[in-house]
Amino acid sequence: MNISLIIPSRNNLKYLKWAYDSIRQNQGDHEVQICIADDYSTDGTWAWCCETERKDSNFEWIRNEGPNRLGLVILNDRLVNEVATNDICMVFHADMYLCPGALDAIEKHMYGTPEEPVVESRIVSLTRIEPPLHPPGPEKILMDFGIEPEEFKEKELLQYIEDRLGQFDEGPTTEGIFAPWAFYKSDFQEIGGHDPIFAPQSKEDTDIFNRFHLNGVEFVQTWEGFVYHMTCRGSRFADGAKRNPDGQVFMKNRETDEWLTQNQKATKEFIRKWGHFCKHDHFMKPIIPPKYDVGFIVHNSNDNLLKVLEPWCTNIYIDHNGTGYVMAEDKISSFDIVKRVRDINEEKHNDILVEFDGHQLTDINFGYVQNLSEILDANFPRIDALGLTIGEEFELDIFKIKVNNTIKTYEKELIKS
Numbered sequence: 001m002n003i004s005l006i007i008p009s010r011n012n013l014k015y016l017k018w019a020y021d022s023i024r025q026n027q028g029d030h031e032v033q034i035c036i037a038d039d040y041s042t043d044g045t046w047a048w049c050c051e052t053e054r055k056d057s058n059f060e061w062i063r064n065e066g067p068n069r070l071g072l073v074i075l076n077d078r079l080v081n082e083v084a085t086n087d088i089c090m091v092f093h094a095d096m097y098l099c100p101g102a103l104d105a106i107e108k109h110m111y112g113t114p115e116e117p118v119v120e121s122r123i124v125s126l127t128r129i130e131p132p133l134h135p136p137g138p139e140k141i142l143m144d145f146g147i148e149p150e151e152f153k154e155k156e157l158l159q160y161i162e163d164r165l166g167q168f169d170e171g172p173t174t175e176g177i178f179a180p181w182a183f184y185k186s187d188f189q190e191i192g193g194h195d196p197i198f199a200p201q202s203k204e205d206t207d208i209f210n211r212f213h214l215n216g217v218e219f220v221q222t223w224e225g226f227v228y229h230m231t232c233r234g235s236r237f238a239d240g241a242k243r244n245p246d247g248q249v250f251m252k253n254r255e256t257d258e259w260l261t262q263n264q265k266a267t268k269e270f271i272r273k274w275g276h277f278c279k280h281d282h283f284m285k286p287i288i289p290p291k292y293d294v295g296f297i298v299h300n301s302n303d304n305l306l307k308v309l310e311p312w313c314t315n316i317y318i319d320h321n322g323t324g325y326v327m328a329e330d331k332i333s334s335f336d337i338v339k340r341v342r343d344i345n346e347e348k349h350n351d352i353l354v355e356f357d358g359h360q361l362t363d364i365n366f367g368y369v370q371n372l373s374e375i376l377d378a379n380f381p382r383i384d385a386l387g388l389t390i391g392e393e394f395e396l397d398i399f400k401i402k403v404n405n406t407i408k409t410y411e412k413e414l415i416k417s
Helices: 013-026 045-055 072-083 102-111 154-165 185-190 204-214 257-274 303-312 323-330 366-370 372-379
Strands: 002-009 031-039 059-064 088-091 096-098 122-130 181-184 218-229 294-299 315-318 341-343 352-357 393-396 399-403
Touching: 002 013, 002 072, 013 031, 013 045, 013 096, 031 045, 031 072, 045 059, 059 072, 072 185, 088 102, 088 185, 102 122, 102 181, 102 218, 122 154, 154 218, 181 185, 204 218, 204 257, 257 303, 294 303, 303 315, 303 323, 303 366, 366 372, 372 393
Parallel strands: 002 031, 002 088, 031 059, 122 218, 294 315, 294 352, 315 341
Antiparallel strands: 088 181, 096 218, 122 181, 352 399, 393 399
16 A cells, blocks of 8 residues: 655654654555655754655655744645645654554555455544543543653553454454544545634644545544554643653643634634534544524623624624624634624524523523534424425524524535635
8 A cells, every 4th residue: 555644743853753763663565655744843853854855765844934833734735735645645643653554454444355345435543542641532542651752662562452453353443533544635635625714723623524524435443553642742732741740641731822722713713614513423423413504683792792602603693882802803713703793683684593682691501502503403304305484483491593594504515625
């Protein structure tokens, strides 16, 4: 199999070297192009890339000259579209160790066998083995084989994998998707790659996974191909993982201010685009509720309510002057906030109108707002292909919900970036 590994990196040289060595050590008989993006690093990454390029003919790299970082959204796409030469690529992280046999598992599930070839579009994710820096989940294995390259317990890790695989005649699969994920470049380009509204990072992965799913791409997580993932070596944390005096790993309250600000912005953009929070099943397969055209009519509104409610609808109609919020948010959002926030007396064209008194909104009934897509889907069964009768309405807690136009859903219009 010929495959291009896509690895953006910023000031991660120690881990990047570790990841690179693991790929070359454990790539087997596969032809692996390693594609690096140096995101204006100041730790010697540029010099290392120059040196590695001279020694490794299947190593390619680009550099962001700065002064601002570009992040995963831009650099992943540049590597796929401008640097990768193979039909199959894999998004890989600089703090990952590629385990022996991992690419064999990728090949098996990307191509199938001569007797049963894979004919549909497919993305294959390797299973992550991680130290306990984050809560456990059924999609990964929490085992501590070290949190720094200098303490990495390679022999113990490889023995663990050998013993685990020995329990199965054939490794099981699930349907999750997360890094590292291998994909056909054509599937990636068909949907336009990552959506730049999430640059430099945060929520870009859930967004593109939703769009792959809506475009008919199948997800396979193989449990016979692994990476060891040290985690938290990117821009989210200022100083990497640490151990406390008892030998435990801790990560609480260590996010950088830059990451927290960007994550808040990206979360709002995601909700504006999809109408809901990131959703997936316990194995990390996307769950995508319908996207409706919803207008909120809010009596007794104020700027605090506007800030909380605006991302959750297509338009919000208010009875106060929200110019301050609109101007501030319009500067940082990819959406036209001026058009989204309207006067309560304007004519309303949204398919569905949700009217309520802002004085009655509480933390409890705000849950209806956050889950409105599922609520509407459950309460609006299709009478025919055109939807419900215009004028039909019902009440839910403080909310009066009315069908203003023929009901349609718009999630498939979000597939292409």
